[in-house]
Amino acid sequence: xxxxxxxGLKGGHEHEDLPHYHxxxxxxxxxxxxxxxxxxxxxKERDVxxxxxxxxxxxxxxxxxxxxxxxLFWNGKKLDNPNVKLRKIVVDGKKFGCINRW
Numbered sequence: 001x002x003x004x005x006x007x008g009l010k011g012g013h014e015h016e017d018l019p020h021y022h023x024x025x026x027x028x029x030x031x032x033x034x035x036x037x038x039x040x041x042x043x044k045e046r047d048v049x050x051x052x053x054x055x056x057x058x059x060x061x062x063x064x065x066x067x068x069x070x071x072l073f074w075n076g077k078k079l080d081n082p083n084v085k086l087r088k089i090v091v092d093g094k095k096f097g098c099i100n101r102w
Contacts, residue, residue, distance in 0.1 A: 013037055015048055021086065021097060025060055025072075035059045040087050040097060053089075054082030 019040040024032050036059065038051035049055075056072060056079075072079040075091040089096035 015039065015043075015046060018043060018046070018048060021051065023056065023059075025056075025064070027064065033064055035063055038086070050085050050087065052082060053079045053084050053086065056086070057082060 015037075020037045021040065022037055023035045025035060026032050035056070038055065038059070039048045040050060042048060042050045053072065060066065060070065060072075074089060074096060075094060077089070077091040079089070086096050
């Protein structure tokens with residue numbers, strides 16, 4: 001799974017001004033699929049929730065449609081705890097979402 005985080009640029013979806021991720025998932029076929037934007041933190045007053053690994057798994061199942069079990073990896077690390085927020089993931093000192101942070 002690849003990612004970038006958008007910190008406040010104006011753009012083309014709801015809540016664009018909030019810190020969020022644009023996630024890409026590489027499928028076993030080699031094809032890369034972009035998922036809908038997901039948010040780094042919760043903003044209850046705007047009905048926005050921080051994304052977890054479980055949310056990403058559900059997005060893959062819903063948007064790509066798979067009936068086979070699969071595993072998500074980021075930077076070589078298996079993401080197997082569905083309750084972990086993406087912003088809490090660190091691999092080899094590199095925090096998830098550190099690409100394009102401003």
